Amino acid sequence: MGILNVTPDSFSDGGRFDDPERALRHAAGMVEDGAGLIDVGGESTRPGSAPVGAEEEIRRVVPVIAALRARFDVPISVDTVKAEVARRALEAGADLVNDVSALADPAMPQALARSGAAAILMHMRGTPATMQLDTRYRDVVAEVAAALRGAARRAQEAGIAGAKILLDPGIGFGKSPEGNLELLRRLPEIVALGHPVVVGASRKSFLGAVLGGAPVDRRLEGSLACAAVAAWLGARIVRVHDVRETVRVVRTIDAIRAATV
Ligand code: HH2
Numbered sequence: 001m002g003i004l005n006v007t008p009d010s011f012s013d014g015g016r017f018d019d020p021e022r023a024l025r026h027a028a029g030m031v032e033d034g035a036g037l038i039d040v041g042g043e044s045t046r047p048g049s050a051p052v053g054a055e056e057e058i059r060r061v062v063p064v065i066a067a068l069r070a071r072f073d074v075p076i077s078v079d080t081v082k083a084e085v086a087r088r089a090l091e092a093g094a095d096l097v098n099d100v101s102a103l104a105d106p107a108m109p110q111a112l113a114r115s116g117a118a119a120i121l122m123h124m125r126g127t128p129a130t131m132q133l134d135t136r137y138r139d140v141v142a143e144v145a146a147a148l149r150g151a152a153r154r155a156q157e158a159g160i161a162g163a164k165i166l167l168d169p170g171i172g173f174g175k176s177p178e179g180n181l182e183l184l185r186r187l188p189e190i191v192a193l194g195h196p197v198v199v200g201a202s203r204k205s206f207l208g209a210v211l212g213g214a215p216v217d218r219r220l221e222g223s224l225a226c227a228a229v230a231a232w233l234g235a236r237i238v239r240v241h242d243v244r245e246t247v248r249v250v251r252t253i254d255a256i257r258a259a260t261v
Contacts, residue, residue: 001037001077002030002243003202006060011046012203012216012241023064024071031074034247038072039239040065040089041079045100045173047132047205054084061085062092069093077120083107090115096166098198100124100173102151109158118164120198121151125174135176141186144169149193166237168198171226177206184229191234200239201226202246224249232257 006023008015016022027038042060043052052060061078068076069092078089081101086108090097095117102121103109112119123144125131137143148167155165169183169190183190184201191197201207207222208214214222220242227238227246231253240246 001039001198001237001239002027002033002035003239003241004030004038004040004064005044006040006042006064007044007052009046009049010041010044011205014044020063020067024067027064027068027072030243031072033244035074035243037075037077037237038068039077039079039098040068040094041098042085043080045079045128047128047172049128051129054082057082057085058088062088065089065092065094081105081108083111086117087111087115090117096120098122100168100170101127102148103155103158109155109160112155112164113159116161116164118166119155119160120166120168121148121155122168122198123147123151123170123173128173131174135174135179137175137179140175140179140182141169141189144183145189145193148190152193152195162195166196166198167193168200168239171199171201172204172206175206177209180204180206181210184226184233187230187233187235196236197230197234198237198239199226199230199235201230202238202240202242220245228253 004027040061042057075095077096077098078094079098083105086097098120100122152165171180202223203216203219207219211222228249231250
């Protein structure tokens with residue numbers, strides 16, 4: 001899953017692709033590099049980021065999604081927590097909704113159930129404004145797994161088919177650096193929930209901590225290591241900025257998995 005942020009303030013590429021032409025060029029590059037899915041986001045969720053109104057978010061993402069749909073066959077997800085944005089994005093041609101709040105908007109379950117679109121439900125503690133205030137857990141993996149199990153059950157009770165639900169442990173969303181690493185190490189416990197698992201570790205700040213304070217543009221090797229571990233341990237989708245490099249890593253892992261003498 002290649003990340004296409006049409007925001008002025010995302011943590012690693014804010015402001016780079018917020019005009020539709022540049023966004024399209026970037027998406028074309030990711031498709032050429034082998035992305036199997038493009039995730040279009042119009043609101044940054046980095047720690048402490050300010051929320052955006054639905055109208056502004058629609059203004060940012062809908063033209064880009066419509067233009068992508070017209071040019072590429074690649075599936076498109078919309079990274080939004082707002083049902084109204086999800087509805088408009090799906091009408092414009094998006095295929096699935098990436099909801100980092102796991103259905104916090106009470107109108108989201110119905111929007112998804114009506115459209116029949118697939119949804120990624122991600123674990124986050126609190127909101128982007130508050131999530132890093134308390135990152136302590138008794139057992140981070142058990143608590144994230146229990147929350148995701150609950151989110152998947154609520155989604156199904158609202159009429160979303162189980163087969164349309166993907167789960168994401170929410171690396172960096174209300175977790176300590178050690179918590180993020182433990183979630184990756186114990187990813188099979190999330191995979192065991194029985195839904196396809198999505199992992200987004202690309203360039204996140206815990207990698208800066210691991211790599212001796214590396215700034216956001218110097219975290220490629222850490223990002224690739226996380227993608228490799230996640231893919232090996234059963235993630236079906238890795239959400240990344242560096243598509244070309246990640247595709248090569250994942251291809252190699254697939255070859256290792258398939259190897260028999
Ligand atoms: N991380 C971000 C945004 N959306 N969605 C999923 N499913 N999983 C993630 O880990 C995830 C996500 C990170 O937020 P943002 O500040 O918007 O930065 P970027 O989009 O550049 O990663």
